[in-house]
Amino acid sequence: MILSGNYAAAYAAKLARVNVIAAYPITPQTQIIEKLAEFIENGELNARYIRVESEHSAMAACIGAAAVGARPFTATASQGLIYMSEMLWWAAGARLPIVMGVVTRALAPPWSIWSDHSDILSQRDTGWLIFFPESAQEVLDTIIQAYKISENEEVLLPIAVAWDAFYISHSYEVVDVPSQRNVDNFLPSRKKYKHTLDIDNPFSHGNLVFPEYYMEYRYYIDDASNSSKKIIREVDEEYYKIFGRTYGGLIEKYRCDNAEYLFISLGAFSGDIKEAVDRLRNRGYRVGFIRIRCIRPFPSNDIKEVMKDINGAIIIERDFSFGKGGILSTETKSALYSLNIPIISYIAGIGGRDVGYEDFIKIFQSSYKCFNLENIPEKPIWYGLRVIK
Amino acid sequence: MNIVPLAYPQKGSAKKTGYWRIFRPKINYEKCIKCMICWLYCPEGSISIINNKPVIDYDYCKGCGICANECPVKAIEMVKE
Numbered sequence: 001m002i003l004s005g006n007y008a009a010a011y012a013a014k015l016a017r018v019n020v021i022a023a024y025p026i027t028p029q030t031q032i033i034e035k036l037a038e039f040i041e042n043g044e045l046n047a048r049y050i051r052v053e054s055e056h057s058a059m060a061a062c063i064g065a066a067a068v069g070a071r072p073f074t075a076t077a078s079q080g081l082i083y084m085s086e087m088l089w090w091a092a093g094a095r096l097p098i099v100m101g102v103v104t105r106a107l108a109p110p111w112s113i114w115s116d117h118s119d120i121l122s123q124r125d126t127g128w129l130i131f132f133p134e135s136a137q138e139v140l141d142t143i144i145q146a147y148k149i150s151e152n153e154e155v156l157l158p159i160a161v162a163w164d165a166f167y168i169s170h171s172y173e174v175v176d177v178p179s180q181r182n183v184d185n186f187l188p189s190r191k192k193y194k195h196t197l198d199i200d201n202p203f204s205h206g207n208l209v210f211p212e213y214y215m216e217y218r219y220y221i222d223d224a225s226n227s228s229k230k231i232i233r234e235v236d237e238e239y240y241k242i243f244g245r246t247y248g249g250l251i252e253k254y255r256c257d258n259a260e261y262l263f264i265s266l267g268a269f270s271g272d273i274k275e276a277v278d279r280l281r282n283r284g285y286r287v288g289f290i291r292i293r294c295i296r297p298f299p300s301n302d303i304k305e306v307m308k309d310i311n312g313a314i315i316i317e318r319d320f321s322f323g324k325g326g327i328l329s330t331e332t333k334s335a336l337y338s339l340n341i342p343i344i345s346y347i348a349g350i351g352g353r354d355v356g357y358e359d360f361i362k363i364f365q366s367s368y369k370c371f372n373l374e375n376i377p378e379k380p381i382w383y384g385l386r387v388i389k
Numbered sequence: 390m391n392i393v394p395l396a397y398p399q400k401g402s403a404k405k406t407g408y409w410r411i412f413r414p415k416i417n418y419e420k421c422i423k424c425m426i427c428w429l430y431c432p433e434g435s436i437s438i439i440n441n442k443p444v445i446d447y448d449y450c451k452g453c454g455i456c457a458n459e460c461p462v463k464a465i466e467m468v469k470e
Contacts, residue, residue: 095392156392195393207396220392 003175005168008136009075009101009161010035011175012143014045015183016099019070019190022050022061026080027113028165029103033075055080059087059100066096066158067205068197071147071190075101077165078119079108085123091158092127092221094206095195097150098158099143104267104318105165106351114352115165117267117319121295121327127221129159129228130296132266134252137175139163141245144178148187148235155228156193157221164268164318165352178243186242225297232294250299252291255281256306259288261364261371264303264332265316266292269348269355273316276360287364292328300335312342312371314363316383318349325380342371345380353384401449406433410452412467414445420464427456427465 003011009032013021021040023033039045052058055076062072076084081102091098106116120130129149133142139161146159163169192198195205209217233249240246254274256262263273270291280287290306292299307313313336315329324330329345336343344367349355363383370376382388396402416427421443428436428443435450436443445456457465 093393194391195395203395203397205393205395207394209394213394216390217393220390224392 001175001177002172003136003140003177004031004170004172005136005139005163006031006103006170007035008140008175009143010039011177012140013073014039015178015180016071016073016144016147016187017184017189018045018047018073020048020050020062020065020072021074022052022058022065022072023074024052024055024058024076024080026055026077028105028169029075029077029080029101031169032101032103036073055084056087059084059091062098062100063087063091063094063096066091066098067094069190069192072098073100074098075103077103078105081119081123082107085126088123088126088128088158090206093217095156095221095224096158097147097156097190099146099150100158100160101139101143102160102162103165103169104162112351113165115167115268115318115349116351117162117317118327120160120162121319123160124296124327127157127225128296129155129157129225129294131159131161131294132292133161133163133168134268134270134291136168136171136173137245138247139168140175140177141239141243141247144183144187145235145239149228149231151190152228152231153191153193155224155231157224157228162267167268176245182242186239229297229299232297247293249302250292250294250297251302251306252293253306254289254291256288256290258286260286260311261288261368262307262310262313263287263289263316263360263364264292264313264328265289266295266328267318269316269318272355272357273360275357276364279357279361280364285364285368295328295331298331298335303332303335304339307336307339307341310341312344312367314344314346314367316346316348316360316363318347320347320350320380329380342374342376344370344377346383347380348383350382355383359383405448407446407448407450410447410450410470412452412454413447413470414450414452414454414457414465415468416443416445417464417466418442420462422462422464424461426459426461430455430459
């Protein structure tokens with residue numbers, strides 16, 4: 001089928017046989033929940049659609065649905081995601097399997113509807129697992145995989161699947177939509193856990209705990225997040241066996257064999273980076289690319305393994321933590337601290353500014369000079385900035 | 390330990406809350422018409438129906454006075470403890 005990233009997400013939720021959809025419209029996400037409403041209306045999907053008055057309530061409804069054993073889905077972006085933030089912590093703390101689509105969009109002010117990863121990355125400490133697919137196909141595959149990962153008893157954490165506004169959300173491409181029978185085989189119906197609410201044996205959770213116990217529950221979330229790495233790899237392999245597509249688990253290694261220099265990035269412009277890598281390889285540069293598929297759990301060891309024999313890395317990202325630096329580069333640098341590899345951090349494409357493969361070639365060329373001169377800029381470089389103080 | 394703390398309902402899980410009370414509701418059974426509105430309105434579930442009569446459990450009644458306020462025949466009086 002020829003689908004946009006948003007429609008691919010709607011098909012994925014339908015194939016996952018979600019029971020409850022609670023969502024509030026926001027550009028550039030609205031098409032997903034419109035399509036799902038259509039599926040319910042024409043009888044293709046048997047689910048309860050809850051029209052809520054805010055994103056905060058949307059997540060609250062998903063929490064309630066997951067707590068009683070249903071499979072919920074929601075989608076949001078930008079301001080809506082931030083409004084939902086309180087409930088994001090609640091969903092992870094209550095250890096409920098929920099999958100949410102986030103179409104990454106810049107935060108206001110100034111008002112913007114274009115892509116920027118700062119919205120979802122600002123929520124990276126909530127306990128949610130966060131995936132960054134690169135294409136509409138991967139959006140579909142990742143949402144189906146996400147239910148399997150989230151509902152695994154070793155994980156039991158909610159998952160956000162985040163893709164770029166417009167570049168992925170509204171661009172159409174050929175998407176292989178798997179058969180319902182194959183998805184049913186891959187993803188059994190939602191299980192009942194020890195903490196799934198039951199009217200015949202009533203209890204509540206999320207109540208007050210005293211300092212003697214709170215810390216343990218936080219440790220359990222971290223422990224589950226770390227164990228999810230193994231599950232993510234296993235689910236990717238199982239998915240490959242049934243559907244013939246694999247994305248490499250936590251990271252995708254693109255032409256990393258015998259590479260001297262690596263790009264590290266995530267999201268939609270990964271395709272342009274791959275194009276730049278191909279062109280630079282044709283010119284004789286030994287360049288590769290690590291595409292981060294999930295930023296939570298952070299694939300520290302996976303990156304480290306590839307980085308062992310590298311002369312330098314260039315991290316390019318569409319997000320920023322004011323007063324510190326790029327979020328991805330800050331996290332990657334801390335994971336690679338013991339390797340002592342020169343790393344140059346680039347901020348590009350903020351607020352949806354277009355960057356293409358020519359830009360990544362330019363970025364490589366100026367970084368290559370820095371690596372050779374052993375003159376590594378300490379501060380992040382804002383690529384293509386009009387005004388520099 | 391479970392991955393989340395589970396709380397099973399039980400009587401008085403927050404200990405006896407009746408000692409918070411400043412005013413004690415007292416039912417005058419001669420006036421009471423047994424409409425059970427007090428039983429319905431009690432936010433603490435501290436009023437039970439025993440032998441077709443509303444009976445207040447003073448171990449858990451916090452003395453909010455909603456029963457006295459709702460009683461249509463003013464059969465409940467709030468008396469200072």
